[in-house]
Amino acid sequence: MQLKSYLLPFLTLASTLTATPIASPEKATLQSRSADGCFEITQFRNSGSPHSISATVAFELVDRSKNLAASCRAILSILPTIVTAEFPTYCNDSSVAFGFQYKPPFPGYWLSIAHIYNNNNTVDAGSVWAGRDVRRYDNPSGNPNGDFDYLNYPAEFSVAYNRHVQELPISTLAAVAPKPTA
Ligand SMILES: *[C@@H]1O[C@H](CO)[C@@H](O)[C@H](O)[C@H]1NC(C)=O
Numbered sequence: 296m297q298l299k300s301y302l303l304p305f306l307t308l309a310s311t312l313t314a315t316p317i318a319s320p321e322k323a324t325l326q327s328r329s330a331d332g333c334f335e336i337t338q339f340r341n342s343g344s345p346h347s348i349s350a351t352v353a354f355e356l357v358d359r360s361k362n363l364a365a366s367c368r369a370i371l372s373i374l375p376t377i378v379t380a381e382f383p384t385y386c387n388d389s390s391v392a393f394g395f396q397y398k399p400p401f402p403g404y405w406l407s408i409a410h411i412y413n414n415n416n417t418v419d420a421g422s423v424w425a426g427r428d429v430r431r432y433d434n435p436s437g438n439p440n441g442d443f444d445y446l447n448y449p450a451e452f453s454v455a456y457n458r459h460v461q462e463l464p465i466s467t468l469a470a471v472a473p474k475p476t477a
């Protein structure tokens with residue numbers, strides 16, 4: 296699928312942040328025993344927009360232990376209205392990237408997040424299952440054009456990460472790392 300070409304991960308904050316009435320009130324706290332820390336996520340949403348074929352996955356990310364704040368989003372100008380984004384889709388801070396993927400036959404969406412720093416030698420990475428509870432918002436105007444689909448998932452949650460520190464042997468420190476394929 297050529298979804299990638301429709302993604303605009305570098306949109307500025309001033310872009311179309313259409314408020315949707317869909318944020319779930321509950322908070323999910325997701326932790327794993329081996330976690331080194333966590334990304335705190337707020338304002339998460341993945342939904343279409345009324346009277347538009349544009350759909351957005353977006354969230355704000357904070358890691359207090361790293362004094363890190365990033366704003367992440369991908370916009371798809373095509374149906375279906377739940378957005379998937381290949382990993383790595385970069386956030387406004389390019390040391391942070393995410394993916395939002397659906398890989399059938401395994402059911403449901405996955406949010407994966409990575410923060411790379413320390414000369415690209417340390418990666419904090421984690422992922423959560425975002426389920427598959429896709430619902431339809433019925434616009435009260437009665438105009439079916441205003442209806443859109445959204446993923447029913449909490450707006451606030453945390454993503455525990457594990458940290459890997461790569462310690463390269465001296466002899467390879469100067470070597471040019473292979474470029475990742477696009
Ligand atoms: C990215 O967005 C966050 C949250 O709005 C902001 O605090 C941060 O300064 C931004 N970073 C860059 C590099 O623009």
Ligand SMILES: *[C@@H]1O[C@H](CO)[C@@H](O)[C@H](O)[C@H]1NC(C)=O
Pocket residue numbers: 413414415
């Ligand atoms: C980290 O990797 C990115 C992507 O390859 C590159 O643009 C950047 O210069 C690297 N940073 C360091 C400090 O090596």
